[in-house]
Amino acid sequence: MSIFFSRKHKLSSMIERYLKKTEECIENFKQALETYFKKGISKEFDEIIEKTHIAESLADDIRREIELSLYEKSLIPESRGDILGILESTDKVLNKAQSVLYQIQTESLRMPEFLKEDFAQLTDINAEAFKDVARAIRILFEDLRGVRDITNEIDKKESSSDRLEREMIKKIFSSPIEIGEKILLKELVIETGNISDLSENVGDRLSIVAAKRMI
Numbered sequence: 001m002s003i004f005f006s007r008k009h010k011l012s013s014m015i016e017r018y019l020k021k022t023e024e025c026i027e028n029f030k031q032a033l034e035t036y037f038k039k040g041i042s043k044e045f046d047e048i049i050e051k052t053h054i055a056e057s058l059a060d061d062i063r064r065e066i067e068l069s070l071y072e073k074s075l076i077p078e079s080r081g082d083i084l085g086i087l088e089s090t091d092k093v094l095n096k097a098q099s100v101l102y103q104i105q106t107e108s109l110r111m112p113e114f115l116k117e118d119f120a121q122l123t124d125i126n127a128e129a130f131k132d133v134a135r136a137i138r139i140l141f142e143d144l145r146g147v148r149d150i151t152n153e154i155d156k157k158e159s160s161s162d163r164l165e166r167e168m169i170k171k172i173f174s175s176p177i178e179i180g181e182k183i184l185l186k187e188l189v190i191e192t193g194n195i196s197d198l199s200e201n202v203g204d205r206l207s208i209v210a211a212k213r214m215i
Contacts, residue, residue, distance in 0.1 A: 010069070011066070011069070011070075011083075012141075014062065014065060014066045014069065015066065015083075015137065015138075016138070017062050018059060018062040018063055018066060018087070019134045019137060019138060021055055021058050021059040021062060022055075022059050022090060022093075022094055022130075022134060023131065023134055024055040025052055025055035025056045025059055025094050025097065025098070026093075026094070026097060026127050026130045026131065027127075028048055028051045028052040028055055029052050029097040029098070029100070029101060029127065030123055030124070030127045031048055032045060032048035032049055032052060032101050033101075033119070033120075033123045034120070034123075035048055036104060036111065037111060037116045037119065037120055040110065040111070041104070041105065041108055041109075045105070046105065049101045049102070049105060052097070052098055052101060053098060056094045056095070056097075056098050059091070059094060060091065063087050063091060066083070066087060067084060067087070070083060070084065079141075079209075082205075082209045082212075085205055086137060086140075086202060086205050086206060086209070089198070089201050089202040089205055090133060090137070090202050092198050092201075093130055093133065093195060093198045093199055093202065096191070096194050096195050096198055097130075097195055099191065100188070100191050100192050100195070103187070103188060103191060104188065107184055109184055109185070109188060110181070111185075112175065112177060112185075114171065114175065115168065115171065115172065115185065118164060118167070118168045118171070119168070119189075119192075121164060122161060122164050122165065122168065122189065122192055122193065123192065125157050125160050125161045125164065125196060126157075126161055126192060126193065126195035126196045126199070127195075128157055129154050129157040129158060129161070129195065129196040129199040129200070130195060130196075130199050132150050132151075132153050132154045132157065132199070132203070133154065133199045133202045133203060133206075135150050136150040136151055136154070136202075136203065136206050137202075137206065140206060140209065140210070141213075144210040144213055145210075147206050147207070147209075147210040148207060148210055148211075150203075150206075151203035151204070151206055151207045151210075154196075154199055154200055154202075154203040155200060155203065157196055157199075158196040158197060158199065158200040161193045161196040161197075162193065164193075165189050165190065165193040168189050169186050169189060169190075172185050172186055172189070173186075
C-alpha cells in the first residue's frame, strides 16, 4: 500500500466519523423541533437538546483531530487548506442548529398552531440541505461532477427556504398575536433559515474545490 493511499484512507476514515456525528447532530435538531411542535417546552425537548449538544461537541472533537492530523502528519498537504475551510464552514451549520434550539429554550417561545405546519416544513428543508452537504463531502475526492450536482440541490433548497420564510413572516405579522411575540417568532424563522444559508456556503466551497480539481 502506497504512503499516499494510506494517508488518504486515514483522512477519509476520520472525515466519515465526523460526518456521521454531524448527521446525528442535525437529526437530533430535527427530532427536538418535532417534539417541540407536539409538546412545546418540555422535559423531552430539553433532553433532546442535550443530545444535540453532545453530538455537536463530539463532532468538534473529531474536527480538531482532523485538523491536527493534517498539520502534524502532513496528510495530503496539497488539499489541506480546502479541507480545513470546508470543515470550519460545516461546523458553523451545526452551531446554528444548536443555537436555534437554545433560542426556543431560553426564550420559552410558544409556537402558534397556525405556524406549526410551515415551521415543520422549514425544518425539513433546512435539515435536508445539510444532509446534502454531508453527501457532497463524502464524494469530494471521488466524483467531482456529482459534487456539483449536489451543490445545485443545496442551492435549490436554500431558495425554497427563503420563499417559505417570507410567507411565514407575512403570516406572523398578519396574525393577532402580541407584537413582542411576532418579533421573536420572526427571528426564529430567520435563524432556522440560516441553516440552509450556511449549508449553501459550504456548498460554494465544495463547488470551488471540485472546479479546481477538474482543471
